[in-house]
Amino acid sequence: MSEVNNEAVTVSVMNQLPDASIQGESPLFHADLASVAKKGPKTGGVTFKEEALMGQITLRLNAENADQLSAAEKALGVALPTQPLTSVVEGDVSVRWISPDEWLVVVPGLKAFEVETALHAELSGHYQVVNISGGWTIYKLSGANVVDVLKKSTIVDVHPSKFPVGKVVTTTFAKSGAIIRRSGESEFELVVRRSFADYLWLWIQDASREYGLVVQA
Amino acid sequence: MSQKNRLQNGGRIDRSQPLTFTYNGKKFEGFAGDTLASALLANGVDIIGRSFKYSRPRGIVAAGAEEPNAIMQLGATEATQVPNVRATQQELFSGLVSGSTNGWPSVDNDVMGLVGKFGGKMMPPGFYYKTFMYPQSMWETYEKVIRKAAGLGRSPNEYDPDIYDKVNQHADVVVVGAGPSGLIAALTAARGGARVIIADEQNEFGGSLLSSKESIDGKAAHAWIADVVKELEANDNVMVLPRSTVNGYHDHNFLTIHERLTDHIADRAPNGQVRQRYHRVRTKWVILATGAHExxxxxxxxxxxxxxxxxxxxxxxxxxxxxxxxxxxxxxxxxxxxxxxxxxxxxxxxxxxxxxxxxxxxxxxxxxxxxxxxxxxxxxxxxxxxxxxxxxxxxxxxxxxxxxxxxxxxxxxxxxxxxxxxGWSPVIHLSCHTGSKPVWNEDVLGFLPGKTVQKQLTAGAINGTFNTAGAFEEGKKAGLEALSNLDLNAVEVAIPATIDVKESKxxxxxxxxxxxPTSQAPKQFVDYQNDVTAAGIELACREGFESIEHVKRYTAMGFGTDQGKLGNINGMAVAAKILNKSIPETGTTIFRPNYTPITFGAIAGRDCGALFDPERYSAMHKWHLEHGAKFEDVGQWKRPWYFPKAGESMQQSLDRECLATRESIGILDASTLGKIDIQGKDAREFLGRIYSNAWAKLPVGKCRYGLMLKEDGMVFDDGVTSCLAENHFLMTTTSGGAATVLNWLELYHQTEWPELEVYFTSVTDHWATMTISGPNSRKLLEELIDSDVDVSKDSFKFMDWKPMTVAGVPARVFRISFTGELSFEINVQANYGMHVWKKLFEHGEKYNLTPYGTETMHILRAEKGFIIAGQDTDGSVHPYDLGMGWAVSMNKPFSFIGKRGMQREDCVRAERKQMVGIKTIDPNVVLPEGAQGVFDPTAPIPMPMVGHVSSSYWSACLGRSVALGFVKGGLDKMGEKVYYPLVDGRIVEAEICSPIFLDPKGERQNV
Amino acid sequence: MFYIYCPYCGEHREEEEFHNQGQAHIERPADPDSCSDEEWGNYMFFRKNPRGLHHEIWVHAAGCRKFFNVTRHTVTYEIKEVYKMGEQPKVVAE
Missing domain, CATH: 3.50.50.60 (FAD/NAD(P)-binding domain)
Structure with a gap:
């Protein structure tokens, strides 16, 4: 554990990952998607993939504070999207707007602590950085019928005129919630809570059934 | 030919496709394109049911949604039974099985028929109320007989095998009804670039045109319809929904549409197909082109x-x-x-x-x-x-x-x-759903849609424009108006040519x-489905019911599944005549969703079975399943309740789990506890305002228990919050209260104290939490941590936390206890929770490490007198009622939430119900939770009640029952008696005692 | 089912994303300890129930988690305006 001290805040930060000999188990680990992918159909209207064990960091700061914005940009290598409901992607870093003072930073799992540390190093004043990598996972849904499945699942308008590529919404999904980002014309990323992951996986299988579901490992 | 009423030519049916179906057990034949009603009429079937009250024989009277009589029970199997289907709307398919809804034992020979034949005086309106009201105790008996005789259809007794779906739609314009005005409106809006949904309850678009011989643009109407539908279907921005009833029109232009995808094909949907879809539509504009009923x-x-x-x-x-x-x-x-x-x-x-x-x-x-x-x-x-x-x-x-x-x-x-x-009554039902009051129009001789705040347009017969040419004009106008309202450009749409027929007044x-006089005349029916007659309405008015809403309720007019689509206006006219008022003075009743009955399947969608409600799982859930856990619902979480071994009863499991924990080590999956990461220079100040105790001086590395109160001073949640760093805290909440508490913190931060620099982020799911508890827990922990980390009594004290590596995984370990035993709560990133959990078992076997669930947790904490917020508290107890004044700091500078509330007159009076321990005199008696106590069991009933039992268990460790509960003035009544008269007649005698049954000095957790 | 404009997300969302938090513009007394029981009771328990315009707090619970104010007509359910915390309504009852 290290303590980060700067003029304004004192917080406890620790690298939460063990060494590589210990395998992390993502929320859908138990579903053994690799076997499902092997046995299941190779074509269908919807394709599902769990982007497992990604690094996820909640970043809170004041979007009207130029110093904080540039500090965050320096740490992340990309400027925070300050327009509501937008996202940015730069290399292996993506940032989703969540709220006027909140962003979700997604990086490869092994990079999370590094980014967390960099943010603390650059930022000053009133801000919050929280590693939430264990609490969330990412589902990638794509295919010709992906919009049909989303329309059964979420109440936001997913028509391309209202939900262009890059848009992000935090909303309800089935009876749970998700942070939905359109990553391509027929591709969406859902950031979902660990404890709801199994329910949502069941839901997606059920809602996709009439179109045929392809699972990718 | 058995279809004696069938014409040789004409119609939209396919005579080359005969279909066999069953009605009341008898086989009939119809054609593709028939409805059940048209096929029955073709076969000369006159009686399709018995009336609701008088049991008179009834036949088909209409051809659409307004049909009051031909209400059928459908279904070839028990699982596919559907009640309340209008034969006039059910398309015929091969193998359809139908039966009358009313008519017991049979439509042709009905035991109730006799009642009806005696005439109106036998069963006046209000008959059931007047006759069966007294004695009230008999109502349930009467009701069963009446319901059976009346016959309201029946639901299936088996699981519905079909798939249903709910879909969320968004549109610029929804056109309701695909008659001439709706089609033109949709065409106009679609050509102008709007996102359009056009829905019609019938299998074919065309509305009134389907019933007439009219020609459009010099060709048969259906040819023109086909052209329009083709253009609409080819447009990517248009959704064309036949067999789809817009059933409800709700606030802010939210519509529900019930689409029947396979009801016209077979008894149940072909394998894998969705039977019905429920569209939930948000639209900018609505065009009601719903037509009129004759x-x-x-x-x-x-x-x-x-x-x-x-x-x-x-x-x-x-x-x-x-x-x-x-x-x-x-x-x-x-x-x-x-x-x-x-x-x-x-x-x-x-x-x-x-x-x-x-x-x-x-x-x-x-x-x-x-x-x-x-x-x-x-x-x-x-x-x-x-x-x-x-x-x-x-x-x-x-x-x-x-x-x-x-x-x-x-x-x-x-x-x-x-x-x-x-004449014709405009179909204003959907407009009424929005709360808009219909307006009588003397030219139309009907009610028209009234003023509305919805973004709603109307076209065609709903406006009283009953001719096709007028409908086209209004449809185009509505379409153009919608485009203009949407800031889209107007488009050219040619009005098709029709032949105008002049009608006289x-x-x-x-x-x-x-x-x-009406009262002595033969029965003149107003509402067929509910057997309401003109004489009945006159009688209701004579008996003093003047408001049309009261007349409706007294006579049941319009209360059927048809909502009085045919009869309501006539009923109002009859009432108006007897009351000597005009129809607008009499007023109208309005309609509610749904426009026509809808299946529960469509409403449920796929929210059933395994998907009925989300089940939340911890990172160790699979282990619990593999080890035979019984689960308990805590909020949406599935938490292990207890872990029975083969042959064990629940109590035996609990006894074993409790003893193992107190004697060696037990382990609990505590991942479901709510966890909130709090950072900011004002975090401490904020905690001090939101908790009842003091936080200003809590050092880094320390944990503290806190009570959260509402402004009225009453406890609503509790938990341990730890100081991770000077400006960094980890708050825990109850498992069920996590979301509520986070919202509570945000509410006060955003609305009351935005100047405080503090941020809150939920980390409930991020940390997997496992608690090892019992005298050997330190030994087990020591085996799994680095040797240079000291967890001894003196360097890792009770209510301390430390970072350390457990089984190779970085962890935060909290030395806090909910069992009263030496305990360590290990928190690791959830993706590694299972690894650490399994390692604990590998090393814990020699200590008989025993997994326990929520029930054992409840027993262990009750032995110690620890409360569970939500079980021992119910929103009416403050900290002093709980004997927890030690968790209140009255001299904090800021008047924390709840402080002023609990100083109110009623909160400080003596004799409030206070939480105490309750020791039954017979140690083997376990009081039921919820039992009410009395001081004098010989007092006459109703005895003055003095408080209830909130927690009660068998304690294997103490060899007796333990209970917590509330007693008036209980904290000053230690050693006194309280009695619990139970439902079974027993009176349990008990002694008021300290809630701490075990280890009152707290030595066990401090070893 | 309301359709509510979230002033922070900048678009309309369905009602099920939001929670109503009750009457707006009720300020917590600055010095609760000096309030009489009656004053404190009024703060805690007494709320308006107008037939007409009502100012309410809503939270975008399933979205950005921000609280804001709504002026809503309790008869027609029209939402007349949406404004942020700390701001005052422009549409008020006569």
Whole structure:
């Protein structure tokens, strides 16, 4: 554990990952998607993939504070999207707007602590950085019928005129919630809570059934 | 040919595709394109049910959603039973199995029939209320018999095998109804670039055009319809929904649409297909093009099978090639209904006469009828119908100009079919759903949609514009208006050419007079489905019911599954007449969703079975499953309740789990606890305001228990919050309270104290939490951590936390205890929770490491007198009531939430109910939770109650029962007696004691 | 089912994303300890129930988690305006 001290805040930060000999188990680990992918159909209207064990960091700061914005940009290598409901992607870093003072930073799992540390190093004043990598996972849904499945699942308008590529919404999904980002014309990323992951996986299988579901490992 | 009423040619049916179906156990044949109703009529089936109250035989009267009588039970198997299906809307398919809803034991021989035959005096309105109200205790018995005799259909007793779906839609314009006005409106909006949904309840688009012989643009109407539908379907921005009823119109232009995808194909959906879809639509604009329903007239015995609404007969002839009789008498107040007599005549059957209530009818259609040699009897009305199970004649008499009395002698005519038309009622149901009050229009002789705040437009017959040319004009206008409202450019849409037929003025007549006063005349039905007669409405008015809403409730008019689509206006007219008011003065009842009945399947969608409600799992859930855990629902979490071994009862498991924990080590999956990461320089200050105790001086590395209160001073949540760093805290909440607490923190931060620099982020799911508890827990922990980390009694004290590596995984370990034993709560990133959990078991085997669930957790904490917020608290107890004044710091500088509240007069009075321990005198008796205590068990009933038992268990460790509960003034009554009179008659004697049953000095957790 | 404009997300969202938090513009007394029981009771328990315009707090619970104010007509359910915390309504009852 290290303590980060700067003029304004004192917080406890620790690298939460063990060494590589210990395998992390993502929320859908138990579903053994690799076997499902092997046995299941190779074509269908919807394709599902769990982007497992990604690094996820909640970043809170004041979007009207130029110093904080540039500090965050320096740490992340990309400027925070300050327009509501937008996202940015730069290399292996993506940032989703969540709220006027909140962003979700997604990086490869092994990079999370590094980014967390960099943010603390650059930022000053009133801000919050929280590693939430264990609490969330990412589902990638794509295919010709992906919009049909989303329309059964979420109440936001997913028509391309209202939900262009890059848009992000935090909303309800089935009876749970998700942070939905359109990553391509027929591709969406859902950031979902660990404890709801199994329910949502069941839901997606059920809602996709009439179109045929392809699972990718 | 068994289909004796089927025409050789014509209609939208396919005579090359015969379909066999069953009705009341008998086989019949119809054709593809038929409805169940048209097929039954083709086969000459007259009686399709018995009426609700009088059990009179009833036949089909209409051809659409307004049908009040032909309410069928469908389903070939038990699992596929569907009640309340209107035969007029059910498309025929091969193998369809149908039966009458009413009629017990059979429609042709009904035990209730006798009641009806005695006439109105036997069963006046309010009969059931008046007769069966007393004694009230008998109502349940009466009700069963009445319900069975009345027959409201039945639901299946088996699991529905079909798949249902809910879909969220968003549109610029939703057009409701695909008749001439709706089609043109949709075409206009679509050409202008709007996102359009057009929905119609029928299998084919076209609306009124489907029932007529009209030509459009010089070609058959259906050819024009096909062209329009083709253009709409080709447009990516248009969703075309046939067989889709817009059932509800809710706030802010939210509509629900019930789409039936396979009900026309088979008893259940083909494998894998969705049977019905429920569309939840948000739209910027709504165009109601819902058309109109023809009103029958109210006259004597107007319910005898063979009496029908005029236009329905035209629909059966023109659309289905069915003439439902041989000899027709048409009674009308208007020109339009002449179409029916002409259609009947042109189909080669006999029109006995047209009885026109107007003195001098003279329109183009009147002439066309006369030209065909049809007799028109003007200034007259059908005042009575003869026949029992089918019409065999009518009585006709001349009436005066306003239709209020009979002026001449009564003449009998033979007939097997009586068509009647009192004009058309615009279908304003959806407009009513929004709370808009309908407005009477004297020209239309009907109610039109009233003022609305919705973004709603209307077109066609709903506005009282009953001719096709007018409907086209209004449809285009509505489409253009929608485009303009959406800031889209206007487009050109050509209005198709129609042949205009001039109609002369209609007469305002609803209730046809009889030679006798209404109360003595033959029954004149207003609402067929609920057996409401004109006499019944008059009686209700005489008995003092003047408000139309009261009349409706007293007579049950409009209360059927048809919501009185045919009868309501007539009922209001009857009431208006007797009350000597105009119809607008009498007012109208309004309609509620749903427009027509909808299956529960469609409402449930896929929220059933395993998907009924989300189940939340911890990172160790699979282990629990593999080790035979029984689960308990805590919020949406599935938490292990207990872990039975083979052959164990629940109590045996609990005893074993409790003893293992107190004697060696138990382990609990505590991942479900709510966790909130709090950072900021004002975090401490914020905690001090939101918790009842002090936080200003809590050092880094320390944990503290806190109570969270509402402004009224009452406890609503509790938990341990730890100081991770000077400006960094980890708050824990109850498992069920996590979301509520986070919202509570945000509420106060955002609305009251935005100046405080603090951020909150939920980390509930991020950390997997496992608690090892018991005298050997330190030994186990030491085996799994680095040797340089000291967790000894002195360097890792009770209520300390430390970072360390457990089984190779970085962890935060908290030395806190909810069992009273030496305990360590290990938190690791959730993706590694299972790894650490399994390692603990590998090393814990030699200590008999025992997994326990929520029930053992409850017992262990109750032995220690620890509360569970939500079980021992109910929103009416403050910290002092709980004997937890130690968790309140009254001299903090800021007046924390709850401080002022708990100082109110009522909160500081003596004799409040206070939490104490309750020790039964017989140690083997476990009090039921919820039991109410009394001080004097010999007091007369109702005994003064002094408080309830909130927690009660068998304690294996103590060899006796333990209980926590509330007793008036209990904290000052230690050692005194309290009694619990139970439901089974026992009175349990108990002693008031300290809530801490085990280790009162707290030595066990401090080892 | 309301359709509510979230002033922070900048678009309309369905009602099920939001929670109503009751009457707006009720300020917590600055010095609770000096309030009489009656004053404190009024703060805690007494709320308006107008037939007409009502100012309410809503939270975008399933979205950005921000609280804001709504002026809503309790008869027609029209939402007349949406404004942020700390701001005052422009549409008020006569």
């Amino acid at each position: 009103r029958p007239l109210v006259f004597g015995n107007n319910d005898v099978p063979g009496c029908m609404v005029a236009n329905a007969i035209s629909t059966y002839i023109n659309r289905y090639g069915v003439v439902p009789g041989k000899e027709l008498v048409l009674m009308t107040t208007n020109d339009n209904a002449y179409h029916t007599a002409i259609d009947w005549h042109d189909a080669g059957r006999k029109v006995q006469a047209i009885v026109d209530t107007r003195q001098n009818p003279e329109g183009e259609l009147v002439k066309a009828a006369r030209d065909r040699g049809i007799t028109v009897i003007a200034g007259s009305a059908v005042i009575d119908v003869h026949g029992g199970k089918r019409v065999n004649g009518v009585s006709v008499a001349s009436i005066n100009e306003d239709g209020s009395k009979i002026t001449g002698s009564v003449k009998k005519l033979s007939a097997d079919t009586v068509a009647s038309s009192g 209609a007469m305002a007549l609803f209730h046809v007079p009889h030679t006798k």
